[in-house]
Amino acid sequence: MSVFDMLRGDPGASRVVPSSGTTPRLVALGTASMAFLAVFAIALAAMLFHLGATWRAELAGTATVRITSSGEARDADTEAAMQVLQTTPGIATARVIPELEQQALLEPWFGKDLPLDSLPLPRLIEVTFEGESFDAKALGLRLAGEVPSARFDDHDRWRGPLARAQARMSWLAVAALGLIAATLAAVTALAARAALSANSQVIDVLRLVGARDTWIARAFVRRITLRAFLGACIGTLAAAAILAAFPATGAAGLPALRPSGASWALLAPVPLLAALVAWATTRRSALRMLKGRP
Amino acid sequence: MIDLSQVTVAFGGRVVLDDVTFSLQPGDFFFLTGPSGAGKTTLLRLCSGAQAPARGEVRLFGRPLAEMSSDTRASARRRMGIVYQDTQFLDHLPLEENIVLPFTVRGPVDPEMRAQAADLMAWVGLGEHRTALPPTLSGGERQRAALARALLTAPELVLADEPTGNLDWEMSLKLLTLLIELNRLGTPVLMATHDLALIRAAKPLVNARVLRLKDGKLTQAGAAL
Known part of the structure; x- marks a missing residue:
């Protein structure tokens, strides 16, 4: 099952899992929070990159x-x-x-x-x-x-430390984004396990009528992934709205945290990447958990 | 089709089935009897691949259960019509959706499949309950619905665990007659029941045999009625 199959959906698979339950809502909330933090991490990384580039340009x-x-x-x-x-x-x-x-x-x-x-x-x-x-x-x-x-x-003795400081700060931003992705993966994996545990009777019935594990997993994966995507969209938009309220010019020699022009496009992949992480971790967790059941 | 060879099943140290050997082949009709807790349900679950043995070998359609992947087990179950004692439904879906579930898990459900389901529902007296949710049905209605679902895909064999437990005598006979008709077409049937009157009623209609389980052991392995 590819991510495209998942997005295309299967009306049969989508219906078999009850829509009630707090797990999908928690996934949306968790993903919204992670997307919110990711947007600020990206904005900070972009600002640091811009700052480093300006410093280097001025000294070179x-x-x-x-x-x-x-x-x-x-x-x-x-x-x-x-x-x-x-x-x-x-x-x-x-x-x-x-x-x-x-x-x-x-x-x-x-x-x-x-x-x-x-x-x-x-x-x-x-x-x-x-x-x-x-x-x-x-x-x-x-x-x-x-x-x-x-x-x-x-100015060579200034350029070196600045380049090193900028590289360290860039790695810090990448590490922050990595941590956010890992936390998102953990949240969705736990959500998948919780959803499967709460619906053990549904799984028993589906197996009784000959459903394959990939088909059963698809029903849960699609629901959680779509909730994660929705949550990530909300979190990204909320963070973007706050960034938009920031001044367009920086202060005290620092560039603005608010993205400008094409830099806003850096935020667009956040919901898609969040959905991709959710899809991959949910699918893996669901299939592993189903494999462990008789 | 299904072969159990010296199979033992234990739960938490308690032996539920002990050294059971049994084979279900085309044309067979077996009544599985025995007191409560004798291991009837466990034997049926072994036959459907839902339970793995602690010892011995189970073969479904010629393949060892131990070597089957979950997908292969699912494929094997698609060839079976299974009715468990605790009739299992998706409580949030209307009855008709529950009945067509064996088709749903295989792909898109077309109108012809729905018509088949409607016919079967009408036959078991549930034609008026197509949109009802399973929790609103009585035990007998749920049992009839479970049987309709099990027979919908024209299975190669039928495993039924106390399918008449909540039915009145008339409906029990109707169900038995249907299973006998299926059996005459070559479909093997393994039916667990403690209803001796039903077994006696079947005697003039089918060349059935009786498996009797007691304390996990087969004490009567395939005697004619």
Whole structure:
């Protein structure tokens, strides 16, 4: 019996199991809860992915040169470093960050009235590369040779930990989804067993008239799977409605949890996957339980 | 068709059938008698494949029960008409749906099958109860309905456990006559009953034999009436 056979249904098999009983309702409730949690896990995973992608995009293809000398030497070193950068193939832009901009960068930590003159701050040059094959290491060595007070930072030491953190968070989201699927499988397996136990007389009658186990299982599997699908639809829609009420833009440098545009489509498979998990576990449990009966 | 060879069945250490050997072949008509608790129902359940023996061998249609899968057992049951003592129905379905159940589990039920069921229901006096739910019927009506269901698919053999237990004499004779007619067409019948008057009534009509069970042992294995 494939999932398509199950969905097509068998009017005979569907009727033989009494429609009363709390088990199918509990399946719907359990599946709705799991789908609700799954939607938030997916939204969180998408947000983390977006955050990581943004961070990587911002750091990739850029570098910073710090001029650590002071006084008159600073201007000369800055000019020398700019000379090196402008004559290096593969560099798209190189610009000295003005003091006002530098002040704005430090404002979140030191406040508005920061006297930059009184602090031993380095001068910063922002560099962008053309393409990904640029040899940042060679540029670093050249700068160190020609301008000893220049410190070249290609952001590599930031990119690595960020990529690792993002990978860990992605695995965490996958693990959360796996746990949700496992819980759903356990709920539906228990529901199948409960439904079969509560209908032992029905099973006896069906066997008496020559029903095969696959046919008997189909009656229970279809009912539980359809309830699981219904519950998952409700849970998904409820979670989507809550997400839709979230702000469309993020705060404190984080992207929004609310999906945007095509990202909403990521939620569409949740009810189908929940129904698939319910179908597979219910069918397996039902057939195993029927096999154990004389 | 059905062969039991030195079969023993025990429940929780209590021996219910002890070293029973029996064979049901085409044309046979057996009355299975004995006091309550003698093992009649267990023997019928063995014959239908619903019970496995602790020792010995059961063969259904030539195949050892022990080697049959659940699907093969189901296929074997489709060739049998079975009436158990506790007439079993799906209480939430109308009587007609219960009667056509042997067809339902095989595939779509067509109007011809429903007409067959209606004829049988009318024959057992339940034509007016097609839409009734089983719990609303009397014990005798349920027993007649169970018999109609068992005979609906023209089974190759009939296993009946006290099918006349709740019936009046007239209906009991009618049922017995039907089973005898089926038997004359070659269908073997194994019928458990403690109604000795019914067995006597059958004597001029059929060449039946009697199996007597006592304390799980066959004390009379196939004596002629």
